[in-house]
Amino acid sequence: MPERGGRRIAGAGRAPPRLRRRVAHVDLDTFFVSVERVRDPSLAGRPVLVGGAGGRGVVASASYESRRYGCRSAQPMAQALRLCPDAIVVPPHFDLYREASEAFHDILRGCSPLVEPAGLDEAYVDLTGIGAPGAEGSGERRAIAEACGRIRDELRLPVSACVAGSRTTAKVGSDRAKPDGLIVVEPGDDAAFLAPVAVRELPMVGPRMAEELAASGVRTIGELAALDRRWLQVRFGRVGAAVHDRARGLDPAPVRGGRRPARSVSREVTFGTDLLDRAALTRAIAQHAERVGRDLRADGRRARTITLKLRWSDFQTLTRSHTLERPTHSTRVLAAAGERLLDGVLAQRGRRGVRLVGLAASNLVGEELQLGFDDGDRAAAREEELDRALDAIRERHGDVAVTRGPPPGGDAGEADPARRRRPPPLAGPAGPT
Numbered sequence: 001m002p003e004r005g006g007r008r009i010a011g012a013g014r015a016p017p018r019l020r021r022r023v024a025h026v027d028l029d030t031f032f033v034s035v036e037r038v039r040d041p042s043l044a045g046r047p048v049l050v051g052g053a054g055g056r057g058v059v060a061s062a063s064y065e066s067r068r069y070g071c072r073s074a075q076p077m078a079q080a081l082r083l084c085p086d087a088i089v090v091p092p093h094f095d096l097y098r099e100a101s102e103a104f105h106d107i108l109r110g111c112s113p114l115v116e117p118a119g120l121d122e123a124y125v126d127l128t129g130i131g132a133p134g135a136e137g138s139g140e141r142r143a144i145a146e147a148c149g150r151i152r153d154e155l156r157l158p159v160s161a162c163v164a165g166s167r168t169t170a171k172v173g174s175d176r177a178k179p180d181g182l183i184v185v186e187p188g189d190d191a192a193f194l195a196p197v198a199v200r201e202l203p204m205v206g207p208r209m210a211e212e213l214a215a216s217g218v219r220t221i222g223e224l225a226a227l228d229r230r231w232l233q234v235r236f237g238r239v240g241a242a243v244h245d246r247a248r249g250l251d252p253a254p255v256r257g258g259r260r261p262a263r264s265v266s267r268e269v270t271f272g273t274d275l276l277d278r279a280a281l282t283r284a285i286a287q288h289a290e291r292v293g294r295d296l297r298a299d300g301r302r303a304r305t306i307t308l309k310l311r312w313s314d315f316q317t318l319t320r321s322h323t324l325e326r327p328t329h330s331t332r333v334l335a336a337a338g339e340r341l342l343d344g345v346l347a348q349r350g351r352r353g354v355r356l357v358g359l360a361a362s363n364l365v366g367e368e369l370q371l372g373f374d375d376g377d378r379a380a381a382r383e384e385e386l387d388r389a390l391d392a393i394r395e396r397h398g399d400v401a402v403t404r405g406p407p408p409g410g411d412a413g414e415a416d417p418a419r420r421r422r423p424p425p426l427a428g429p430a431g432p433t
Contacts (some may be wrong), residue, residue: 012066020187024125024144025170026108028100028151029158029179031121035100036090038156047087050078050357056270056355059090064179091100094288100155107150111143114257124167126255141184148182165190166251172201174330187428190249195222204243209236221247265295265303268358274313275354278346282339288359289335296361303325303361306334308341311356318344327365328382 028034032050047066048328049058057077069084072380081087101120102224108115114126125147127140140163150274164185172194177183185193194202200210202221212235218224232240245251267288275281285308296303307321320341328334338359 004131019129021165022127022130022140022187023165024127024140024161024163025125025167025174026125026144026148026159026161027174027178028104028121029160030061030063031157032092032097033063033090034157035096036093037099037392039093039096040090043088043090047071047084049080049084049087049089050092051089052091052270053077053091056272057089078107087189100157103155104151104157104159105272107147107154110150111147114255116255116257124170124255125426127163141182145182150429151179154188154233164193164249166246167253167255168203168246168251169194169249171203172197173374177200191225191247194247194249195220195225197221199224199247202243202246204239204246209239209243229367240278247261248284263364264360264362265292265299265301265364266309266358266360267291268309268356271354275357276351278342281342281354281357282335284357285338285359286335286358287343289331289338290433292361293329293331293334293387294360296329296364301364301366303334303365305361306337306341307360307362308338308345309343309356309360310354312325313353315354315355317356318345323363327363329387331362332383334359337405375425 003030018359033043033048036050045065046063047069049059049062049066049071050061053056059073059075059077059080061073062075062080066080066084069087071080071084071087076087097120101177103142104121105123105197108123110123112125112127112130115126118124124373125144127143129140130143144161144163150158150162151157152262158178158180160174160179160181162170162177162183162185164170165187169185169190171339173183173185176197182220197220198223199205199213199219202224205213210280213219213224218227224243227244229241229244232244234240236243256313261388269284269288275284304327305321305323307319309317311317322337322341324333324337
């Protein structure tokens, strides 16, 4: 035992007691609907569907009143209205949703420096060590209850939360706390809390895995936790082992504070009527490229991979991707890559009615890019100067202040202004989204 002035110091040299990990998952209930009810209080208590009102619209959010009739998000609006003819359809106001989301996350950062956004309307909060020593459990409950109270009072939004020993348990618990509730799972009780819950509610367990587990007699998370880990790993690979840990309340993933940079930037649009015309599709791709390119430039990032998304009239969806030799944020390069991917799809599948088209830029890197002195690099530098000039004009005068035309001697399908012929279609793997 260490000594000081000839006296032995009790407890010196011992490691400090390890704090039990405590994590909260906080979720704004029916977020879009709730924001619309703040905007228009007359919607309170009535069945509300937020989304496109046309015959081809999709439900973005459904109130609890409309869910009783079978309405849900991602459902065709026409189907939702057949189920609930009295539902009120409200067009989305994304600017209001973003504003409310920022205020929501700011309130959570007031109770912990470690807040990880998981979307516009949800976040994980690390509450480990919150509260006075010796009062384990009381500080974290008070902190999250106060945050939820501020959200209800200041934003007038319903919110549900759960505090537990892991991210997984907290996520499952916040779902079960809805609507507008709070659940605190006491330290060490994660596995017991999860045990009676249906296995489908466990994150990482999709419909197919749930079906296979049900065929083996596994219907609850507790029954999943009782299975042999090696059997799950053989049956489902690494996912099986991870699911087994989470079923037992073990989830070492940390809460990462700060705003994580987006992994991709994308735009998509659903058309009022199915499109067969290639020119109309390329115009939509060009419009997406303008917005995606502007977002990349504003964030100081470039993309290596361009992905085209198409959805046919029968709702079948496919994607085509291509990785560029040099990362880009050029609007024209993005549009050209998307157009060539489209040509590849049309060549393989023929012309079919297209319901939706999207363009995504991923595999993102930083702004820095060393340009050389050949004609292609000079042309790329001029393109970037043009992009930034157009961005500045639109920022000041609006999107319709200026439009982009084809390059001299070419068309909007050219990936490089120095080229005069359209390159052959790009090859890329297809897959469902």
